[in-house]
Amino acid sequence: xxxxxxxxxxxxxxxxxxxxxxxxxxxxxxxxxxxxxxxxxxxxxxxxxxxxxxxxxxxxxxxxxxxxxxxxxxxxxxxxxxxxxxxxxxxxxxxxxxxxxxxxxxxxxxxxxxxxxxxxxxxxxxxxxxxxxxxxxxxxxxxxxxxxxxxxxxxxxxxxxxxxxxxxxxxxxxxxxxxxxxxxxxxxxxxxxxxxxxxxxxxxxx
Amino acid sequence: xxxxxxxxxxxxxxxxxxxxxxxxxxxxxxxxxxxxxxxxxxxxxxxxxxxxxxxxxxxxxxxxxxxxxxxxxxxxxxxxxxxxxxxxxxxxxxxxxxxxxxxxxxxxxxxxxxxxxxxxxxxxxxxxxxxxxxxxxxxxxxxxxxxxxxxxxxxxxxxxxxxxxxxxxxxxxxxxxxxxxxxxxxxxxxxxxxxxxxxxxxxxxx
Numbered sequence: 101x102x103x104x105x106x107x108x109x110x111x112x113x114x115x116x117x118x119x120x121x122x123x124x125x126x127x128x129x130x131x132x133x134x135x136x137x138x139x140x141x142x143x144x145x146x147x148x149x150x151x152x153x154x155x156x157x158x159x160x161x162x163x164x165x166x167x168x169x170x171x172x173x174x175x176x177x178x179x180x181x182x183x184x185x186x187x188x189x190x191x192x193x194x195x196x197x198x199x200x201x202x203x204x205x206x207x208x209x210x211x212x213x214x215x216x217x218x219x220x221x222x223x224x225x226x227x228x229x230x231x232x233x234x235x236x237x238x239x240x241x242x243x244x245x246x247x248x249x250x251x252x253x254x255x256x257x258x259x260x261x262x263x264x265x266x267x268x269x270x271x272x273x274x275x276x277x278x279x280x281x282x283x284x285x286x287x288x289x290x291x292x293x294x295x296x297x298x299x300x301x302x303x304x305x306x
Numbered sequence: 307x308x309x310x311x312x313x314x315x316x317x318x319x320x321x322x323x324x325x326x327x328x329x330x331x332x333x334x335x336x337x338x339x340x341x342x343x344x345x346x347x348x349x350x351x352x353x354x355x356x357x358x359x360x361x362x363x364x365x366x367x368x369x370x371x372x373x374x375x376x377x378x379x380x381x382x383x384x385x386x387x388x389x390x391x392x393x394x395x396x397x398x399x400x401x402x403x404x405x406x407x408x409x410x411x412x413x414x415x416x417x418x419x420x421x422x423x424x425x426x427x428x429x430x431x432x433x434x435x436x437x438x439x440x441x442x443x444x445x446x447x448x449x450x451x452x453x454x455x456x457x458x459x460x461x462x463x464x465x466x467x468x469x470x471x472x473x474x475x476x477x478x479x480x481x482x483x484x485x486x487x488x489x490x491x492x493x494x495x496x497x498x499x500x501x502x503x504x505x506x507x508x509x510x511x512x
Contacts, residue, residue: 216422270476281469
């Protein structure tokens, strides 16, 4: 995470400017009402550039999703600075944040719409498969570090990581598509699960 | 579950016939490509009936979602025939079924698309909120029965039920939109969670 600059605050170069425009157009219009024209409205340079680079909104969105995956991969630290449990908590704090800006809510809702495209479009499905794998591999890695450091029990990361990722996906889809509002309860129960399944009591540590 | 007849096998009356046609059209075309015309292609009576009853495909889909919720509510037994743990397992077996027919897969994918509409359409959101509440209340009820019967520990159903529902939603969205294919791992870990969080060992039962 050496480079904390974001394409959202200060886009550098034409591609980042296009990605920035796509992000804001997605937040404003969602997937269904998105058009290249509307992405162009958020773009400071000539719209003809967009039509030149992309054959349609889906082609632009595939590039956007690839870009977001690259951003995610570079933003996630390979080394775990504190212990594995703290690291998991930092991830959960981000996912379960109850106080989200309107823009974050809109973007999460748009991502749910994009994910739904994967139900019938293999190109979207390919992206979300890569995304899920990345998240799962990262969670597995954190769990392995926790086991190696003696903080976590000797669980099977290939079972625990998909379980946690499934909970994260469930929270995201629910928050955007239903008013039941149980994010806090789910977080409490996830914390209890981590505590009882993964964590070794301090007194039992070797 | 006195009445095992389904609107899918033998629809009775015009409404069930319309619902049956909508189900099959959704499986075949998904949400995005669905039209009243295409629902009409699955309908044995005059298509003009559909145009007479519904102003557009979304109006027809709201009626379909209401109908599906009624079907779900009547299909879920109020009384728990065996013990609470067996009852939970029956639910999980349905949700996590690995051998699903092509039709079931297509319908689940279409439901993911419908859920995504709730990200920007309050009428869809209202339906999925009701749906989630029903599932959560049912899970809470099963947990309460398990506690009362001495099979389950004295956990807080208001935390455990949303947690389980979130996992079910996560599995459904993932299966339809990604190829990571971890349904079996998630089920194994869910079983372990139920065992360690809810179940009281036979030898410790009073």
